[in-house]
Amino acid sequence: SYVLTQPPSVSxxxxxxxxxxCGGSNIxxxxxxxxxxxxxxxxxxxxxDGADRPSGIPERFSGSNSGNTATLTIGGVEAGDEADxxxxxxDIGSDQWLFGGGTKLTVL
Amino acid sequence: QVQLQESGPGLVKPSExxxxxxxxxxxxxxxxxxSWGWMRQPPGKGLEWIGNTHHTxxxxxxxxxxxxxxISVDTSKNHFALKMNSVTAADTxxxxxxxxxxxxxxxxxxxxxxxxxxx
Numbered sequence: 001s002y003v004l005t006q007p008p009s010v011s012x013x014x015x016x017x018x019x020x021x022c023g024g025s026n027i028x029x030x031x032x033x034x035x036x037x038x039x040x041x042x043x044x045x046x047x048x049d050g051a052d053r054p055s056g057i058p059e060r061f062s063g064s065n066s067g068n069t070a071t072l073t074i075g076g077v078e079a080g081d082e083a084d085x086x087x088x089x090x091d092i093g094s095d096q097w098l099f100g101g102g103t104k105l106t107v108l
Numbered sequence: 109q110v111q112l113q114e115s116g117p118g119l120v121k122p123s124e125x126x127x128x129x130x131x132x133x134x135x136x137x138x139x140x141x142x143s144w145g146w147m148r149q150p151p152g153k154g155l156e157w158i159g160n161t162h163h164t165x166x167x168x169x170x171x172x173x174x175x176x177x178x179i180s181v182d183t184s185k186n187h188f189a190l191k192m193n194s195v196t197a198a199d200t201x202x203x204x205x206x207x208x209x210x211x212x213x214x215x216x217x218x219x220x221x222x223x224x225x226x227x
Binding site: 031041095099 | 145147154155156157160168170171204210211212213214215217218219220
């Protein structure tokens with residue numbers, strides 16, 4: 001079965017750039033979506049289809065997807081960005097939505 | 109503005125069935141553009157997809173839950189429902205409903221409802 005692998009944690013100083021990866025076999029061929037989940041809140045879609053942003057999401061959030069790795073990049077990190085981030089794909093081979101295990105972003 | 113709101117019993121006994129409702133406002137559940145789905149999150153753990161309807165009429169389920177789960181749509185009430193049989197403590201989680209599509213992910217989420225399985 002298809003598996004998405006994320007690092008458990010990423011730490012970055014305010015103002016720096018955070019990169020959160022999502023690994024999967026030939027994930028570059030799939031449509032990858034990213035969610036931010038702050039404590040006690042529902043997930044929020046921040047990037048969809050690899051690199052597109054929903055309205056209202058700051059341009060600081062960007063995505064890329066190639067080969068076996070998709071990446072969510074957050075530029076100019078702020079304290080308010082601290083949250084858990086999840087990648088997700090639709091696996092057409094199994095007709096399943098799959099989530100990565102999640103990455104906790106800590107702003108130092 | 110589209111809004112989703114989950115409702116449910118809060119507490120269910122082991123081996124019983126759980127039923128949750130997701131009420132939709134600001135959009136028709138018969139919309140031909142979207143899927144309507146359920147996700148859950150056990151305390152302190154990650155997100156898990158449970159299943160979703162699709163505007164083609166198909167319903168998709170997590171293979172690990174398929175034998176216990178049914179998702180249904182009530183167009184007259186503009187809501188969709190989740191039923192899960194034979195629950196155990198492992199089903200204790202926050203349950204979220206959401207609207208989405210294959211190529212754009214799950215755009216709109218409800219606030220979530222905590223369901224505890226305990227005797």
